[in-house]
Every structure is written in structure tokens, then in C-alpha cells.
Amino acid sequence: MLTIYFIGLGILWIVYDRLLLSPLSKIPGPPLASATRLVLMYYEFTRRRRRWIHQLHVKYGPVVRIAPDEVSFANWDAVKEIYVSDGSGYDKTSFYHLFDNYEHECMFSTLDKTPHGERKKRFSDRYSKSFIMQAEVMDGIRERAEGFVARCTEKAGVAADIYIYLHCYALDCITYHLYDPHGIRSLTEAPDLMKVKELLYHDNLQDSYSQYYFPKLFRLLSRVSRRADRSRRLSAQILNTARRSDISNHTVLSKFQSSSEQLETKSIASELLDHAIAGIDTTGDGLCFLLHHLSLPASAGIQEALRAELAESASVPLDELPYLDAVVKEGLRCFSPIPMSLPRRVPKGGRTIAGAYVPEDTIVSCQAYTLHRLDASVFPDPEEFRPERWLKEEGALERNQLFFAFSTGGRGCIGKHLALLEMKMLLREVYSNCRTRVAGEMTASMEQDDQIIASRPIGQKCLILFEKTV
Numbered sequence: 001m002l003t004i005y006f007i008g009l010g011i012l013w014i015v016y017d018r019l020l021l022s023p024l025s026k027i028p029g030p031p032l033a034s035a036t037r038l039v040l041m042y043y044e045f046t047r048r049r050r051r052w053i054h055q056l057h058v059k060y061g062p063v064v065r066i067a068p069d070e071v072s073f074a075n076w077d078a079v080k081e082i083y084v085s086d087g088s089g090y091d092k093t094s095f096y097h098l099f100d101n102y103e104h105e106c107m108f109s110t111l112d113k114t115p116h117g118e119r120k121k122r123f124s125d126r127y128s129k130s131f132i133m134q135a136e137v138m139d140g141i142r143e144r145a146e147g148f149v150a151r152c153t154e155k156a157g158v159a160a161d162i163y164i165y166l167h168c169y170a171l172d173c174i175t176y177h178l179y180d181p182h183g184i185r186s187l188t189e190a191p192d193l194m195k196v197k198e199l200l201y202h203d204n205l206q207d208s209y210s211q212y213y214f215p216k217l218f219r220l221l222s223r224v225s226r227r228a229d230r231s232r233r234l235s236a237q238i239l240n241t242a243r244r245s246d247i248s249n250h251t252v253l254s255k256f257q258s259s260s261e262q263l264e265t266k267s268i269a270s271e272l273l274d275h276a277i278a279g280i281d282t283t284g285d286g287l288c289f290l291l292h293h294l295s296l297p298a299s300a301g302i303q304e305a306l307r308a309e310l311a312e313s314a315s316v317p318l319d320e321l322p323y324l325d326a327v328v329k330e331g332l333r334c335f336s337p338i339p340m341s342l343p344r345r346v347p348k349g350g351r352t353i354a355g356a357y358v359p360e361d362t363i364v365s366c367q368a369y370t371l372h373r374l375d376a377s378v379f380p381d382p383e384e385f386r387p388e389r390w391l392k393e394e395g396a397l398e399r400n401q402l403f404f405a406f407s408t409g410g411r412g413c414i415g416k417h418l419a420l421l422e423m424k425m426l427l428r429e430v431y432s433n434c435r436t437r438v439a440g441e442m443t444a445s446m447e448q449d450d451q452i453i454a455s456r457p458i459g460q461k462c463l464i465l466f467e468k469t470v
């Protein structure tokens, strides 16, 4: 009896401390979520974290306490402080260890900025805009974009499942960039198509959260029930390829191999596998949402405007086409492939973020989904897909500051220029040659379904009809 009494008193004290004494108690948010992390965990395990946090921002404003030790922000002051201050912003939280491969860290999963910076230096030039715009890289991507159109138009009048073919395209492009000539050719080779299918149709949200919150229990359960590894074949192929010496000069792997300070093979493979996974889902899902939207009857005018710009500017470089750029950016704003929170840990001594004091070790983050919608003075009618908003000079600074699809600062997306090239090249190939519309038999839901930080169409199928115009 006495034990129950003391446990009760202990719980009351913890709740009192979290709700009234904690320096975070001044930050608005639902009281139950401030008292216990179980509330946030409930929304995470039921795949509603992103939407719940967005609703809280709509209700409470740009600063919201979402757990006893976690705060979500949604304005430029916070983005600048959390992700850009001192170059790379705050260090990452242990959440990112979920992204280690072969039990080795990769750049993405490295928590602290010093080792992160050292690793990044080894290969970052392979992702610079000037490197990506070289003929060798562009030609490889163009060939694969042509392959995508050929796949989707091979049977006239028959709808193509672009969900799968866009992921094939993304994987073929990224592996070409990583380790040509051994890259995957899933748009043309059947065994490689199997590798893409193996990667796509897995749902690892519950497993990932279990691994994060209950690592020991997860390890134990994994030992007794052999869990499916979604990237089994790709992991094996990359580990073998990392040992090869016959690699093209323009690739990321060749950069690793030419370094005077050699890394362990597994460490190199961990980096390559991370880029392959980062490149397939993001670019594949982003393009899938965008192509689907452009193929709806309501987007006929946007498709026409895009086709007109492409026809008039056939010899203009891809990165100098304003309407194409606006369409891609609006696609990434409305359907961000990584729409969820990117967690960081407040450094020693605490910080003031967007006017709120936050003690050290608090988890803080912003999410693209909310940054792209909350401030209607920056993005009026935020749910409307309007490429034209990016063409106006007025408000351009504020729009670009809140554009968070690739994150920002030293830990923002290293693959951004490659991803933009892939997206633009594909749209140019498609809309210079075809008209697209959603197939009548398309019933799969295109609602965004969250996977830890990324998001994909819930139905994992997208049937589109391609009608040749030339």
C-alpha cells in the first residue's frame, strides 16, 4: 500500500515538474503531451505525427511543446538557428542511428558536426552543381529519362504504373552516379526490376520506432524472428561493388578510391547504400506525386504552359527554364518527399530559439509540411498547387527561406542538385513528347503516408496514361 502511495506521489511530482517547473513550461502545447512522451509516441506509432504537429502549430502558433523534452518550431528564425547557426546548426539526435548500414555510420547518421564535416569533405565535390551539370553526368541521366518514357509508352493506350517506374528511374540514376558502370538498370533489366520491388513494398515505420524507443527489446526480437531486410539484395550488391576497381571516373565511389586516406570497405559501402536509399525514395516519390498532380484534369493548363515553355526553349539549359523550375519547386512544396521533423539536440548552455528559451539537450525540430503551409502571408492558399507563386519577385526571399524540402545549412541535402536535375530532365522528356492523364482505373490513394521522416503515396500505385504528341 505504502509502495503504491509513493509511486503515486512520484508520478505527481514528475507531472508537476514538467508542467510547472520546467523551463519549457512557458511554451504552449497540449498539457498531456508536456507531461508524458506517450502522447507523441501514440501519434508516431499510428503514423500521424506530422499531421498532429501541424494541427498543433495551427492552434498554438510557430512554437509548440510536443513532449516533455521536445519542441517543434515553424518559422524562419527557428530554421536559421537550428539548422544554419555555426554553419551546420545543432548536432543530430540518436534517432539518426536508425540510418547506420552494415553497423557503420554514414554521413547522414553521423551525429556530431566535426566527424560529419570530415566525412563530407571526402566526396562533396561529386554533388556540386558544376559537377552535376557536366556532360558525363547529364548524358547518363538523360538516357535514363528516355528509358522511362519508352517504358511508359511501349503499349499505346495502356496505363503505366509510374510509382514503380519512377523508383526504377531514381535508382538507375543514383547508382549510375555512385558506381557506374555497375549501376542498376531496372528500367530495362528484369532482375534489376526485382531489386526495386524488394525495396519499395515494405512498411518499416513501426519497426523503426520500436528500434528507436526499445533498442534492446528490438534486438532480442530480431534475433528470434528473422526480420525482412528491405535492402538485402542492394546491400549485398553495393558491398561487392565497393571492392571493385573498374569504376568510372565521374562516380562517388571513384572519389573514395582515389583518396590518399582509405576508409574501410564497409564504411564506404555504408555511405553508398545511404545515398542509394536517400536517392530512390525521395526523388521517386516526389516525382510520383508531381506527375500524378500534373495529370489531373484540373492541371491541364499547367501541363500546356509547361509544354509551351519546353517547345520554345529546346536548346536552353535545363536550369534556365523558369516555369519548369516553378513546377518542380511547387511540387516539392506541396508534396515534400521528406515532410516530417528533422530532430536536433540543443547545445550545452541552452539557446533562445524564435524568442523561446530552450535548455540544453532538448530535442528541437522543424518540419517541411508545416513550414510550407503555416504562414499564409508567404504562401497564400497553401493547399493550392500554383507554380506561378514562384515566378513573382515580391516575397521571393520569404518563400525561399521557408522552402525546406531539402532542409538547409551544412546538413541539408547533399543530393539536391542531382535530384533537381533528375526531376527536370524527366519532366522535359515527358512533356516534350507526351500528354499525360490519370487512368480511369486508377483507384489507389495518393494520400501522403509517413515513413519516419519520408512520405510516399499510401496506395503505392499510380496509373497514368501517356499519349504521344510527337
Ligand code: HEM
Pocket: 107, 108, 109, 120, 174, 274, 275, 276, 278, 279, 280, 282, 283, 286, 336, 337, 338, 342, 343, 404, 405, 406, 407, 410, 411, 412, 413, 414, 415, 416, 418, 419, 453
Ligand atoms: C527530391 C529529392 C530529395 C529530397 C526532397 C531530399 C531531402 C533531403 C532532406 C530534407 C535532407 C535532410 C535530412 C535531415 O536532416 O534529417 C536530406 C539529406 C541528405 N540527402 Fe537528400 N533529398 C533528395 C534527394 C537526394 C538524393 C538524390 C541523394 C543522393 C545522394 C540524397 C542524399 C542525401 C544525403 C546523403 C543527406 C545527408 C546529408 C548530411 O547529413 O549532410 N538526397 N535530403
